[in-house]
Amino acid sequence: TFASDAVAGNQKNSGRAHFVLVPLMAQGHTIPMTDMARLLAEHGAQVSFITTPVNASRMAEFINCIGAIGLPIQFVKLHFPATEFGLPDGCENVDMIKSKDLFKNFIEACAALREPLTAHLRAQIPPPSCIISDMTHWWTADIARELGTPRLTFSGFCGFSSLVRYIIIRDNLLEKVEDENELINFPGFPTPLELPKARCPGNLSVHGLDQIRKNIYEEEIRCSGVVMNTFHDLEDLYIDSFEQISGKKVWTVGPMCLCNQDSKTVAARGNNASMDEAQCIQLLDSMKPGSVIFVSFGSLACTAPHQVVELGLGLEASKKPFIWVIKAGDKFPEVEKWLAEGFEERVKDRGIIIRGWAPQIMILWHQAIGGFMTHCGWNSTIEGICAGVPMITWPHFAEQFLNERLVVDVLRTGVEVGVKGVTQWGDEQKEARVTRDDVEIAVSKLMDQGEAADEMRMRARDFGLKATKALKKGGSSSNNIDLLIQEMGRKTSG
Numbered sequence: 207t208f209a210s211d212a213v214a215g216n217q218k219n220s221g222r223a224h225f226v227l228v229p230l231m232a233q234g235h236t237i238p239m240t241d242m243a244r245l246l247a248e249h250g251a252q253v254s255f256i257t258t259p260v261n262a263s264r265m266a267e268f269i270n271c272i273g274a275i276g277l278p279i280q281f282v283k284l285h286f287p288a289t290e291f292g293l294p295d296g297c298e299n300v301d302m303i304k305s306k307d308l309f310k311n312f313i314e315a316c317a318a319l320r321e322p323l324t325a326h327l328r329a330q331i332p333p334p335s336c337i338i339s340d341m342t343h344w345w346t347a348d349i350a351r352e353l354g355t356p357r358l359t360f361s362g363f364c365g366f367s368s369l370v371r372y373i374i375i376r377d378n379l380l381e382k383v384e385d386e387n388e389l390i391n392f393p394g395f396p397t398p399l400e401l402p403k404a405r406c407p408g409n410l411s412v413h414g415l416d417q418i419r420k421n422i423y424e425e426e427i428r429c430s431g432v433v434m435n436t437f438h439d440l441e442d443l444y445i446d447s448f449e450q451i452s453g454k455k456v457w458t459v460g461p462m463c464l465c466n467q468d469s470k471t472v473a474a475r476g477n478n479a480s481m482d483e484a485q486c487i488q489l490l491d492s493m494k495p496g497s498v499i500f501v502s503f504g505s506l507a508c509t510a511p512h513q514v515v516e517l518g519l520g521l522e523a524s525k526k527p528f529i530w531v532i533k534a535g536d537k538f539p540e541v542e543k544w545l546a547e548g549f550e551e552r553v554k555d556r557g558i559i560i561r562g563w564a565p566q567i568m569i570l571w572h573q574a575i576g577g578f579m580t581h582c583g584w585n586s587t588i589e590g591i592c593a594g595v596p597m598i599t600w601p602h603f604a605e606q607f608l609n610e611r612l613v614v615d616v617l618r619t620g621v622e623v624g625v626k627g628v629t630q631w632g633d634e635q636k637e638a639r640v641t642r643d644d645v646e647i648a649v650s651k652l653m654d655q656g657e658a659a660d661e662m663r664m665r666a667r668d669f670g671l672k673a674t675k676a677l678k679k680g681g682s683s684s685n686n687i688d689l690l691i692q693e694m695g696r697k698t699s700g
């Protein structure tokens with residue numbers, strides 16, 4: 207049962223700070239917010255987690271786990287008006303949108319949650335201490351103002367990418383440049399960086415999104431602070447610069463994924479896994495430590511079929527053991543055909559293909575994993591950092607190209623596969639080529655012996671240790687969570 211259905215309105219705030227979390231319903235935004243809910247609750251706060259029926263049923267395992275642990279998190283299910291906004295019934299998550307032109311409808315349907323959410327929160331006595339909402343939910347700022355509650359934003363970006371995004375918006379950099387290939391510089395960015403326009407975040411052209419974007423930016427400027435899923439020892443230069451340049455208080459509370467320490471929540475994260483966990487663990491246990499490469503491109507990126515084939519052939523040529531997640535969206539008939547026509551048979555002794563949703567952190571954090579080929583979504587990237595393994599970067603769109611630069615140039619814990627173009631969300635077929643040789647070379651750079659690879663591994667391991675330290679009692683992120691709860695609690699009581 208969901209507490210909100212039964213007790214909406216009479217949840218008594220027992221003097222603790224009460225946080226309302228409003229995630230964007232896309233895996234890469236919702237998953238870190240579930241971690242955030244857990245961390246805040248474990249540190250003594252009360253949490254209301256806003257969701258919708260379809261998303262709640264996807265998270266059923268997680269909700270059960272939280273109930274079993276007894277953490278004070280209330281899951282508030284609001285009706286999502288999909289059909290009212292031209293979406294199919296039950297289309298309640300970005301990964302269910304069939305065409306990128308419907309993204310605008312989705313965002314507008316989200317904004318229609320304003321009324322029911324306001325009504326729910328108005329009934330809370332005392333009012334909530336703080337709303338932490340996804341940056342896309344600009345309308346939550348109105349609710350916060352009405353309730354006299356601070357609103358903090360969460361973008362899911364790291365400090366490095368947040369800073370670039372901020373400068374792009376502040377200086378209107380993308381509009382000034384016509385040519386997609388023209389290199390853009392970022393005035394005030396603390397280290398050398400230039401990127402073609404096509405690879406900059408915010409360059410996704412979706413019909414009718416301009417006004418929504420404007421609303422989002424305006425409310426970001428007015429928010430009371432920013433919560434980031436990162437930690438100081440990883441990228442303090444960029445976090446501090448962001449604070450200085452934007453004038454916003456930044457709460458670094460990551461890596462939030464590290465709150466998942468028990469095997470049940472590790473396996474249940476995000477969605478119901480499409481494979482048997484016990485079988486997966488058994489298999490990993492049988493592999494040599496550090497010998498396996500894990501390949502996963504997140505929840506939205508949709509790799510073009512010919513690229514999936516090149517990736518597979520490169521993995522085969524590398525002769526290394528691998529676990530490769532091919533999500534539902536990649537299941538083009540030609541890919542299935544190719545897999546079935548010999549590939550799976552040829553690699554069956556050392557390769558596993560997971561079709562659908564994988565228990566990513568369960569696999570990634572297993573000692574058998576020695577490298578991670580990632581699309582550089584920030585969650586995957588920071589999960590890889592926590593695993594202490596080096597990475598092969600294969601960005602597709604959004605701020606993934608920036609995360610690649612952070613990993614390859616700044617942290618120096620990864621190698622690029624050498625993506626030459628951009629695979630915009632919804633325009634998958636246009637992707638520029640990565641060849642099987644590119645893949646094979648990157649895998650061998652990562653997994654083979656040699657000074658460069660050893661150093662990269664050492665640096666990755668070191669960041670992994672620092673990540674763990676940040677969230678342990680007394681660590682920088684753990685302290686920040688305590689301070690955030692104290693500060694917001696004080697505002698409520700005072």
Ligand code: UDP
Binds near residue numbers: 503505565567584589
């Ligand atoms: N994920 C997972 N299993 C999968 C695919 C993704 O658990 O099969 C998780 C992954 O661990 C991460 C999130 O989904 O927490 C994806 O977020 P990310 O920012 O990496 O990428 P996005 O999906 O937003 O592109």
